[in-house]
Amino acid sequence: MSYTIGVDYGTDSVRALVVDTRTGEEMGTHVFEYPRWKEGNYCDPSANLFRQHPLDYLEGLEVSVVGALEQCGADVARNVVGISVDTTGSTPVAVDRNGTPLSLLPGFEENPNAMFILWKDHTALKEADEINGLARSWGGVDFTKYEGGVYSSEWFWAKILHVLREDELLREKAWSWVEHCDWIPALLVGETDPLKLKRSRCAAGHKAMWHKNFGGLPDEEFLVKLDPLLTGLKDRLFEDTYSCEYRVGKLSDEWARKLGLPATVAVGAGAFDAHLGALGAEIGPYQLSKVMGTSTCDMIIAPPDELGENLVEGICGQVDGSIVPGMVGLEAGQSAFGDIYAWFRDLLMWPVENVVEGMGGLDETVKHKIRKECADHMIASLSEAAEKINPLRSSLLALDWMNGRRTPDANQNLKGAIMGLTLGSDAPAIFRALVESTAFGAKMIVDRFVKEGVRIDGVIALGGVARKSPLVMQIVADVLNKPIKVARSEQAVALGSAMAAAVVAGVYKTIPEAQQAMGGGFETEYHPDPAMVQIYTGLYEQYKRFGQFVERETSRADANK
């Protein structure tokens, strides 16, 4: 009888899940919402600046694990053998010589630059452009080549350089940088020295231009050419990286006590949430696994010998062992997916948050109730109304680049758009067009894989949108013209971490074995509707032309800057 714990750090909250390693049965779970983040601290959405405070993560670690264990009873806690962690990424933080995030040090407590730079922060647009420019022109290796040939402002080096340039005080104190997914396991085993803590293969390979063919991170010469501010930093980072089946160490006494666990518990190397979600949803070779939440992460694994030297253009990278050890993990994704629906909800909230909010003669509790009701139910109500709309009749067509475009061909300068608006275009019709645009964005990725010779044998979906929105899932199935299976577990990502922890703890030898024993199977399958497939085939061509126009306009604007 043994159990493992998966700890899944999402954008808004962290979840701990206790799982029976024999059956995959979910014994207990607890979610902790980041309190500082929830208040909107350290963020400026209009500037795409999104930072998270390490205290949100620390408090969440303790509360979520303890909370999940409380649901299981002491007997389970005593038999926990492993814990693995997944997080968003690239979400790096500046640390001192001891590996302590600067925002935990005096003088930096309220400095957003000293906090974790969340995956969706786009403040480093300029730096990403410079990296791309230099990688293509400096005469040496193009270090972006395993990352789809386009480096993104959402990634490690761009973010580091941006913050170093911007913040002189921080520049003096930042000794090294650590990804969120590497910091938590380091904390748990009590070894946070930046030179010793274990770095995740997926974070390094997909976001930091690490590749074994380069002997690790990019050349010092390249980095210094990019900016002398980076001089010497490479030596304060890492050479080796580790897949999710690697055992970082055992739980420190301090954390064993805090969490109420035996100090014998094995701690696995961290990984990105999407990758462990793909594990949890039972990814197999040539199965496109889509984590569909605020953004999407679209993953495929393929045997290295079959993929050979084939480099897929314009995706987020292909890294040996980044998802499943022994397989090449290919990653793509959309910068915004559910975030677009949430943006539209928030847009429609304007009168409630401004006009209603300022109304005299209306009780505060009533105002609060109205705000909550609208925030909680708007997307469901919009979906219900949108389901009845014929996309041909509504004449609307949207472009899903409200947060830039991650793949294919990363370009964070791109922006969203809507055409076909009439005085009769109402909120459900626009909502449906936005959903369709996210499905078209998904198809662009599928088309790219196929064009580059990576076949797709099936589509698996997991994540909040996959489980909660039949409307979205049906439209994605219709646009892709492929059936989509939705993972049964509500916590596929945390489950994937728990599977990895079972391998780390030695309960299983390989990830596929853990998947076989612990997998939850699928709860639904969406099948494309031939009539809609035909409609969307036409609209998709229009979507591509609209995209080409916006890309042309964007490069024109960039050139005039």
Add this chain to the structure above:
Amino acid sequence: MSYTIGVDYGTDSVRALVVDTRTGEEMGTHVFEYPRWKEGNYCDPSANLFRQHPLDYLEGLEVSVVGALEQCGADVARNVVGISVDTTGSTPVAVDRNGTPLSLLPGFEENPNAMFILWKDHTALKEADEINGLARSWGGVDFTKYEGGVYSSEWFWAKILHVLREDELLREKAWSWVEHCDWIPALLVGETDPLKLKRSRCAAGHKAMWHKNFGGLPDEEFLVKLDPLLTGLKDRLFEDTYSCEYRVGKLSDEWARKLGLPATVAVGAGAFDAHLGALGAEIGPYQLSKVMGTSTCDMIIAPPDELGENLVEGICGQVDGSIVPGMVGLEAGQSAFGDIYAWFRDLLMWPVENVVEGMGGLDETVKHKIRKECADHMIASLSEAAEKINPLRSSLLALDWMNGRRTPDANQNLKGAIMGLTLGSDAPAIFRALVESTAFGAKMIVDRFVKEGVRIDGVIALGGVARKSPLVMQIVADVLNKPIKVARSEQAVALGSAMAAAVVAGVYKTIPEAQQAMGGGFETEYHPDPAMVQIYTGLYEQYKRFGQFVERETSRADANK
């Protein structure tokens, strides 16, 4: 001591204004909102179908005039010498042999096709396309040539043909057709026979392809080629047309009694609201007069000898005497202006009208109050927030074709669009982009007049938006890079009708004399801000490219139909 009454039928309501003919002093006014229209009856905004019931007009005529007179006292009513009427247009209705709108006859009371087809109804898109195609290809005169070379679905013949084709029952009963602005004076004098009632020069010339050079309406041969359903209709319409200074007759006993006026009151020929608004706002040669409301009407008058044979391409027409007798009236306009702001308000109302509406535990009166507060104050709140936004920083750009494009180059198939959306784009930023788009649309018209050799010496504005929205007016001044004077009278249109009535009644010999005595002058002048002029010069170029893209996509879609 004498008074005249201007009756101004707008889109949502009718206003009567009693004016002192010596000074232009406004003695009394009353507004009547159309009750059936207000309930949304006989309309389908998603299909751009907008019909109005004649009873809304009839009830409104009596209530508004009686209400306005009540404010003045019996002494004023006794000294009323003239009444003139303006309405929206082209707003035709099918009538029987007696000139009675079919919707006033048994069996047609609830039939939208038997009602007035409101100016902004776009159900006749296909018919307009056919008229344009035939006018260019049939080998005879191009009857659209005095209407800018493009016939619109908003106009007389397209609407008639559409309804005749669609409604067999109506086809049998429809003996002739009458514009709203011709029907009301006909009623007032008690002569509604379609062959005898007096037809307005501006309705006929701008919307019905009437021109003295063709000897009146288009050739029977042309009309029959368009559709045999039109056979013989020309003979049941009209040959002669009348300017607004023409006296149709005197008030019938019946209407004198109903309105509480002497039966000696002179009734003027009707005209379109915009044209009489231009009078009221003291239009003079080469002054661009913009009526800025739900849509815009942009008018210029020029001496015939100076304009010569010059035909301005792509506007809504140029007709001798259509605005001021003795001058050529040139008319252009935007299909939607304030309607776009109202559309956005209605879009944002969605949660209030759906989510809040369905909330349990919330009093009906509270819900009503919230709905009213949001509907009444939203545009003002949005404007206030939008004023602080730098258009460069928001990155948004919109296209103002949510109701098609009237001028330049009418194309009702075009639709609106927004680009530059990010997850940070909020309601005020989008609102501002929409306002800017309407200003860019205004500039397209100015550019066309100038390109075609019609100079613009000044800009005069009137209408609801001109008076109520400093934000909009400043942006229009910045985009046009021209100062704009706003007419002082809140009721410039009704005042224009009262001025015309003073000429009709013989108080003045000419319109300019009436304008001089009765004009209210200007209350504000907006001056362009050089910094904003520069910003908008760049955005305007982008607006034009965006428009070109949407036009290309629209013709592609039309070709695939």
